[in-house]
Amino acid sequence: MNDIAGAANAFLLVYAGLFPIVNPVGSAPIFLRLTQASAKDRPTLAANVALNSFLLLLGSLFIGSHLLEFFGITLPIVRIAGGLVVAAFGWKLLHSSEELEDHRAATDHTLGTRVDAFYPLTMPLTVGPGSISVAVTLGSQRPAMASGFADLALLGSGAIAGLAAIAATVYVCYRFAGNLVDGLGKRGTDVVMRLSAFILFCIGIQIIWNGYVALVPAAN
Numbered sequence: 001m002n003d004i005a006g007a008a009n010a011f012l013l014v015y016a017g018l019f020p021i022v023n024p025v026g027s028a029p030i031f032l033r034l035t036q037a038s039a040k041d042r043p044t045l046a047a048n049v050a051l052n053s054f055l056l057l058l059g060s061l062f063i064g065s066h067l068l069e070f071f072g073i074t075l076p077i078v079r080i081a082g083g084l085v086v087a088a089f090g091w092k093l094l095h096s097s098e099e100l101e102d103h104r105a106a107t108d109h110t111l112g113t114r115v116d117a118f119y120p121l122t123m124p125l126t127v128g129p130g131s132i133s134v135a136v137t138l139g140s141q142r143p144a145m146a147s148g149f150a151d152l153a154l155l156g157s158g159a160i161a162g163l164a165a166i167a168a169t170v171y172v173c174y175r176f177a178g179n180l181v182d183g184l185g186k187r188g189t190d191v192v193m194r195l196s197a198f199i200l201f202c203i204g205i206q207i208i209w210n211g212y213v214a215l216v217p218a219a220n
Contacts, residue, residue, distance in 0.1 A: 007158030014162030017138055018057065021130050021203055022166055024173035026196035029184070030093060030125060032177040033193065039178075046174035048117035053127045054167035057135045061159060064136035075137060079211030082129025087204025089124045093197035126170055130207045 031049075035042050068075065138159075173180070184191075 004154075007154045007161075010155045010158030011162040011165070014061070014138060014159045015165050017134055018131060018162070018166050019169070021128075021134055022053070022126060022170065023196065023199070024126070024166075024170040026199060027125055028173045028177040028180050029193045030196060031121060031174045032181050034121065034125070042178075043175055045117050045121060046171050046177075049121045049126055049174060050167040050171035052118055052122040053170050054163055056123065056127045057131065057163050057166065058160065060132045060135035061139040061163065062156075063139075064132065065139050068136065074215075075133065076211040076214035078129070078136065079133050079207050079214070082133045083204045083207030083209075083211060085124055085204070086128045086130045086207060087201050089120075089128065090197050090199075090201030090204055094194060094201060130203055133207065 031046075032042075035045055065075075068078065
């Protein structure tokens, strides 16, 4: 019973920890706008983004901390670098109403209806450096309750289920982004997109601050 409770706690910890920063609901209007010229391919793009997001988060959760140790990179540095990327992307989206339309038109002219599902739809829009740093942080927390391989496997299954739930949420929100935008209307969509971009910018600043606060004691 305790093992099942631990797996459930791992599921909730992963899902609740990643959902606010992944923010698939707030990113859905941005996804719709970036894929406006690829409406026919949008369901496939949504599935590919969900799969890419799952794989990125899975790798970050289970091997991210080991890679950081291998390259000698500390987690605060990852937070600062990731926060800079997230903040820059949020700032660009915050000031890109007409510019985004022009960029999309230029992309349509050169690439037709093909849109890359990895950049920028998966990273940094859906799973940015902020999400990766959170996943690495979660993966670096070794559970004290795990006393054997069976316990670790069960907790790992709960964590994987949490990542799968995040990916499923991303797919549903992106797949039906058109319905969401139709309900909001053009003005409502613009408001939600700008609010989401502002929140993304604030998340980037918060990640930078968390990394700085963690580095200050080490520097002193």
